[in-house]
Amino acid sequence: MTKIFKFTAISEGISFLILLANMLFIKPTNLELYKSLLFPIGMAHGVLFIGYVLFSILIKKEQNWSFKDLAVVNIASFIPFGTFYIEKKYLKNV
Structure with a gap:
C-alpha cells in the first residue's frame, strides 16, 4: 500500500x-491551447489529489x-x- 501511495504522491506533484505551468505559461500565449x-x-490532477488524500489516511496506521x-x-x-x-x-524507507 505504501508503494502505491509513493507513486501517487509523485504523480500528484507532477x-x-x-x-x-499550463496556467502560467500557456494561458498568456495561446488561450485555445490552454x-x-x-x-x-485538471481531471487527472483531481483524481490523483483525491487518491493522495485517501491513501494518506489509509496508511496512517x-x-x-x-x-x-x-x-x-x-x-x-x-x-x-x-x-x-x-x-x-x-516515505524514505519504502
Whole structure:
C-alpha cells in the first residue's frame, strides 16, 4: 500500500506542476491551447489529489503517523513540490 501511495504522491506533484505551468505559461500565449488542455490535466490532477488524500489516511496506521504528521502530509499537497518533500521525508524507507 505504501508503494502505491509513493507513486501517487509523485504523480500528484507532477500533475500539480503541469497544471500550474499550463496556467502560467500557456494561458498568456495561446488561450485555445490552454482551454483544450485544462480539462484533461485538471481531471487527472483531481483524481490523483483525491487518491493522495485517501491513501494518506489509509496508511496512517501502517506508518505510525500521528495526527500532526497526517496533517502535514495532507497540507503538503497544496504546496508546489510539497509531495516530493513528503515522499523523501516520510516515505524514505519504502
